[in-house]
Amino acid sequence: MAARDLPGQYPQMDDALHLALRHQLEHRREVLGEALAKTQGTQLMQLLHEVDAALERLEGGSYGICERCHESVEDSRLLADPLVRFCLDHLGQKEQEALEKDLELAAQIQSRLLPARDFRCDGWQVAYYYKPLGVVSGDYCDLIIGPAQQLYFIVGDVSGKGIAGSMLMSNLSAIFRALIPLGLPLAELMYRANSIFTGSTLPTQFATLICGRAQAGGELELCSAGHVPALVVSEDSVRELESHGLPLGLFAEQRFTSSAFEMARGTSLVLFSDGISEAHAEDEDYGYDRLAEAVARCAGQVPAEVVANCVRDLESFLGGAPRFDDQTLMVVQRRS
């Protein structure tokens, strides 16, 4: 008998969890028993065998212990599937493949939510860089043509990364894509988006975000919800646009204010997530100043070139140092 089969030497499972899992397993046993009474199938028999083995382990005290490292299997995973026998670090090949397939699918879904890479409309041209830390990103990046051919652009950053972050990102995408066609004033659009988002997130979740609207004549309006500043960069000047307003997802009744200004031809508005400005190498952040300098050096270039040059500058700053966050950079340029 392997050491792990001896009861009494494992971490004790919480009583409520133990009971919930027992209920789940017994319920499965019942359903499988009924199904087997109607039709004989080897797959059903195999499942029943696995359920019985799990119930036996639950009785013997070895349930919920990873069969590879003998540490506890994550509670949430047991509740999602009471038949799991390995911790996340030691998934069986089949489970690992299923998890990878899930992630791949999530990444495909997320990439379909992103706008066209090189975006042009009346008087404006936009390019962006979108790099998840893992397979999927918690950054939100969007370009939407609203009523009267106005261009809406959005860069946001949700709390958390990975799958949970990407779910919030897709929620934001649906909210803004549904609200923008209504042609609301920008501050009202943000108010409604925040109200819907707050109603559908956990209390610990929020998103910082900048939403802007550009018109063919060069007028530009911006509204920020606690996001890192935006930069207005021309050949000879850099202006930092500070954020006012709290992040989305905190208070349903929060109001927002927007600011409007005119963009001169050839000027670039630079939006980014803090994964860019706080990229870190040798005790130093990349920072706004470095980013602004990189953009200013690209005077006369189209947004796709500006973005590519900024990413090169960021990479040379990092010098191979690891990234710790999702990264998004967007350049909105008034065409000359």
Ligand SMILES: [Zn+2]
């Ligand atoms: Zn393990």
